[in-house]
Amino acid sequence: MTDVTIRNVTKRYGALTVIPQLSFKIEDGEFVVLVGPSGCGKSTLLRMLAGLEEISGGDLLMGTEVINERPAKERDMAIVFQNYALYPHMTVAENMGFALKLRKRPRAEIDERVDKAAAILGLGKLLDRYPRALSGGQRQRVAMGRAIVRDPQVFLFDEPLSNLDAKLRVQMRAEIKALHQRLKITTVYVTHDQIEAMTMADKIVVMNEGRVEQMGTPLELYDRPANIFVAGFIGSPSMNFLPATVTTASSPVLKTPEGVELPIDAPQGLAGRAEVTYGIRPEHLQLGESGIPAEVVVVEPTGSETQLYVTVGGREVVAVLRDRVDVRPGQQIWLTPKAGCAHLFDPATGARITG
Amino acid sequence: MAISSRTNRTTRKLLWTLFWCVLAFVYLFPYTWMVLTGFRHGVDTISMPPRFIFEPTLAGFRHLFEVTGFQKYIINSAVVTILSVVLVIGVSAPAAYALAQISKRGGALLVAILVARIIPGIAIGVPVYLLATRLHQLDTYQALVIINVAVNIPFAIWLMRSFFMEVHPTLREAAISDGCSEWQVFTKIMLPLVLGGMLATSVFVFIAVWNEFLFALILTTSVSPTAPLAMLGFRTQYGVQWDAVGAAAFLVSTPVIVFAFIMQRYLVQGLTMGSVK
């Protein structure tokens, strides 16, 4: 077990800079989830950690030791790939025991550790099967088993659940989380899935174009996104954004370019600003008697909630309501933002305006 | 309606069958004729009109082994071919793996390698002969083996590279992360997965070396001539000894056919690239 530090790491492929400069720390035993749009360098970072890809600059540390030059086999990190990468010519047991066999561990020890991991993952009956005779979920388990058997310092997961169907994904998500709570092994987990990120992470790192946009606990990112990018990335459906101009009479007033007034409760940080971006999450909008005037476009009841697609001064806005509502397309309604839930951003830099 | 579509299908089937029969005849007739020639008296072979019924004889084979000493040629061919195949595969497999999975610029190098293959053998015949003379390697096994290996490596690398490229690169990465050295990745992961392709490649190399004529002609005289050269001796001042030619051709072609037949499964598997998944 160890902590891992990424310090000013850069990565270039020839003239293409994939990671301009990246720094953050993964604490011992922590479950860190990396999220970010496709192509932002998540897999590249994971592969650099594993030692499968060279870093172009900066330092990687395990504990206090710089491991830039340490070959993959000595890093003691186990990586689980999206496509599982099981060895097709080996049985499940051989797949799982392969790393130990390479380290010339005694037969009895290998068997014992494979059996133990197989029991944890419910693979006991499948040990003599070949990967081609397994279902997707079973293959995924074997890939995890192969990592667990090694008892590594660090687990690296690259979208391990993305090839599974929705139901299995939920189940495996819970299992991985339970496994982490049991083994307490430092874990870096890459995913595209919002819910995976929110439910599994001790800490989420939001990446974009090879940079860290924000880092923090899931709820920190949800409650106080540092910029428009993070605000739009975390949460589903995404946060609504409306451009607004600030006019100050006795107190500041926000209006969209179409002249719709947007209610704000704590007008700090607006002094001296002419333009802001107003952000509000769909789930923080409620039907009310006052607030933001909107016209209903589409109503989508999903049973547990209702998604309302509306326009505010011609701009599309989504609201998610917990209650069944009786509105129909074309109707004029009022959407009331939940108190203290509006976010204000600087439209030029995208940064959050404190308040 | 149903009836007409059924007759349609029957005619189609009939036409295809006919087509394959014709094709089979075109391919098999010359070979069959050649084999028959080996079991016929020379006189029967050149008689006009050709005789399909004749009195079989082993005279051609007897001549081959008692007069020509054909066993020596066959042994030479076997030695040269087996050594060459082993060496070609031994060198090409790791190279193909490296070009497919490790090196990022493999493509360019491969083109360079393949260019070497395009040069016709006759163009390098004289330099090769001179080299062999200077190095006192004329009429030796090693000279023939080396030139055969050199000529066949580009093709073998190129073919095997396609098999290695079929293996998903994350397999190599998983193995490295599990603790494999590059060589262990090659032997423990890659080789078992591309075995079919490797066997297919060795069939092709086997056939190429076994049939090789030009360099055998240039580089050998009495000690290490290979089987194809034996044929030359049957064109005498009294005419061609057709029975011996037929017998020799039969004996030379048999190992190739048998080998290809045994490897048939791998050939198809290898060439359809379905060998890994």
Ligand SMILES: Nc1ncnc2c1ncn2[C@@H]1O[C@H](COP(=O)(O)OP(=O)(O)OP(=O)(O)O)[C@@H](O)[C@H]1O
């Ligand atoms: N070998 C390579 N040569 C050149 N560019 C590469 C190479 N590998 C990755 N890249 C580039 O690096 C960038 C980051 O790739 P990476 O695979 O890390 O993205 P990612 O965040 O994992 O995306 P995804 O979510 O789609 O998996 C991409 O723009 C990609 O095109």
Ligand SMILES: [Mg+2]
């Ligand atoms: Mg990726």
